[in-house]
Amino acid sequence: MYNGGKIILGLIVFIGLMAAPFIFGLGKGNAKPNPSIDTPAIKAMEKKQCVEAKAVMKTEHMKMLNDWRDSVVRDGKRLYVATDGKKYDMSLQNTCMKCHSNKAQFCDKCHIYVGAKPYCWDCHIAPKEGA
Amino acid sequence: MGMYVAFLAVAGLIVLAFLGVQAAGLHFLFGALIPYIAFFLFVIGFAYRVFLWGTSAVPFRIPTTAGQMQSFPWVKSNKFDNPSNGFGVVIRMALEVLLFRSLFRNTKSEIHDGRLIHGSDKWLWLFGLMFHYSFLIIFIRHFRLFLENVPGFILIIESLDGFFQAGVPFVYLTDLMLVAAATFLFARRVLLPQIRYISMAADYFPLFLILGIAISGILMRYFIRVDITGAKQVIIGLVSFQPAPSAEVGVIFYIHLFLVSTLLAYFPFSKLMHFGGVFLSPTRNLANNSRMVRHVNPWNPDVHVHTYAEYEDEFRDKMKKVGIPVEKE
Numbered sequence: 001m002y003n004g005g006k007i008i009l010g011l012i013v014f015i016g017l018m019a020a021p022f023i024f025g026l027g028k029g030n031a032k033p034n035p036s037i038d039t040p041a042i043k044a045m046e047k048k049q050c051v052e053a054k055a056v057m058k059t060e061h062m063k064m065l066n067d068w069r070d071s072v073v074r075d076g077k078r079l080y081v082a083t084d085g086k087k088y089d090m091s092l093q094n095t096c097m098k099c100h101s102n103k104a105q106f107c108d109k110c111h112i113y114v115g116a117k118p119y120c121w122d123c124h125i126a127p128k129e130g131a
Numbered sequence: 132m133g134m135y136v137a138f139l140a141v142a143g144l145i146v147l148a149f150l151g152v153q154a155a156g157l158h159f160l161f162g163a164l165i166p167y168i169a170f171f172l173f174v175i176g177f178a179y180r181v182f183l184w185g186t187s188a189v190p191f192r193i194p195t196t197a198g199q200m201q202s203f204p205w206v207k208s209n210k211f212d213n214p215s216n217g218f219g220v221v222i223r224m225a226l227e228v229l230l231f232r233s234l235f236r237n238t239k240s241e242i243h244d245g246r247l248i249h250g251s252d253k254w255l256w257l258f259g260l261m262f263h264y265s266f267l268i269i270f271i272r273h274f275r276l277f278l279e280n281v282p283g284f285i286l287i288i289e290s291l292d293g294f295f296q297a298g299v300p301f302v303y304l305t306d307l308m309l310v311a312a313a314t315f316l317f318a319r320r321v322l323l324p325q326i327r328y329i330s331m332a333a334d335y336f337p338l339f340l341i342l343g344i345a346i347s348g349i350l351m352r353y354f355i356r357v358d359i360t361g362a363k364q365v366i367i368g369l370v371s372f373q374p375a376p377s378a379e380v381g382v383i384f385y386i387h388l389f390l391v392s393t394l395l396a397y398f399p400f401s402k403l404m405h406f407g408g409v410f411l412s413p414t415r416n417l418a419n420n421s422r423m424v425r426h427v428n429p430w431n432p433d434v435h436v437h438t439y440a441e442y443e444d445e446f447r448d449k450m451k452k453v454g455i456p457v458e459k460e
């Protein structure tokens with residue numbers, strides 16, 4: 001081999017980089033982030049139901065919040081009619097956070113897990129917790 | 132012809148993954164087995180290819196000379212385009228790998244008013260660079276889904292990539308650039324007759340495959356959204372060797388994963404090996420020192436030579452006898 005040392009070194013670096021996620025992942029459990037819905041407002045609900053179905057909220061909540069913001073800020077329309085016909089006030093702080101008052105235990109759980117940094121709290125006042 | 136074969140192949144892969152996951156419910160096959168096999172093929176195949184190249188003989192210096200070679204001190208030499216030492220080679224390789232220096236020199240010849248004109252043609256360089264850097268950033272970005280605790284630098288790259296905060300989730304600039312650049316690379320193969328003539332299925336297939344990966348990823352993020360937390364769990368399951376592909380994550384995720392697996396498995400057998408090959412190009416990575424160092428071919432046979440001096444020693448008497456002049460009396 002010509003320049004064998006350098007080639008082997010390059011290959012070791014390559015394999016090391018490729019194996020890195022596996023090395024970091026080794027021995028770690030596959031813990032699922034468990035957003036808590038254990039808040040007084042949700043406990044008091046008879047039927048625990050968000051604005052839309054859970055599966056929809058999981059994948060579409062960011063789009064819904066964005067649409068709500070556009071509707072409220074640009075058109076001044078605050079009324080949201082859900083698929084089941086229920087009416088809601090389009091408001092992050094007064095509707096969403098009324099039930100999900102536990103930002104650290106709910107929102108942040110998944111957002112931190114997947115590295116998402118939504119900019120809700122650039123404008124809104126983040127709830128004070130632990131009180 | 133090759134283009135249609137390649138297109139059908141990629142379309143077939145997408146249909147295969149869709150049917151396999153959606154209709155047959157083979158989540159474990161598409162979500163664990165195939166990715167593992169593909170990754171294994173990629174790493175081992177890549178390393179084996181590079182090792183094979185490493186065993187080829189490189190007895191002489193064969194760099195392409197793209198500038199004045201070093202000779203007399205009063206002749207100005209080009210240290211990086213025609214390097215004569217290791218440092219110059221490192222710079223040359225860095226320029227080549229990071230900035231595609233040789234593609235930057237791309238030229239095009241056209242006939243204008245009956246005259247042949249040679250001119251610079253930087254479009255391929257520009258879009259090639261855009262394509263590769265977008266791909267690299269997208270690759271790095273994906274590690275937020277491969278590492279349980281996301282390192283800060285990945286979050287910084289991600290926030291820069293979504294700098295304009297357009298749409299929800301933020302539109303990544305690299306997503307747009309990758310698709311634009313890959314489309315350019317495809318369009319050039321179709322629209323330029325000369326390039327079209329030399330393009331084969333093996334040229335179109337990786338392009339379609341990468342476009343398929345990009346588009347499925349974009350669909351998954353912005354249009355047919357999947358539960359990203361569930362997707363990350365599947366991936367973390369893979370890297371922690373506790374695969375648990377979930378049926379709850381949408382089928383588009385499995386199509387994306389299957390196309391990526393195909394790319395990985397295909398990589399070592401294809402032109403994509405230029406990733407490893409660029410580092411092992413003897414026309415780039417050798418110092419042009421042929422006039423300073425004598426490079427002897429190590430497997431030269433030991434040729435027995437009979438020099439004139441020896442010849443004269445052997446025949447001096449006979450030469451003198453017949454009057455042939457000799458050098459040594």
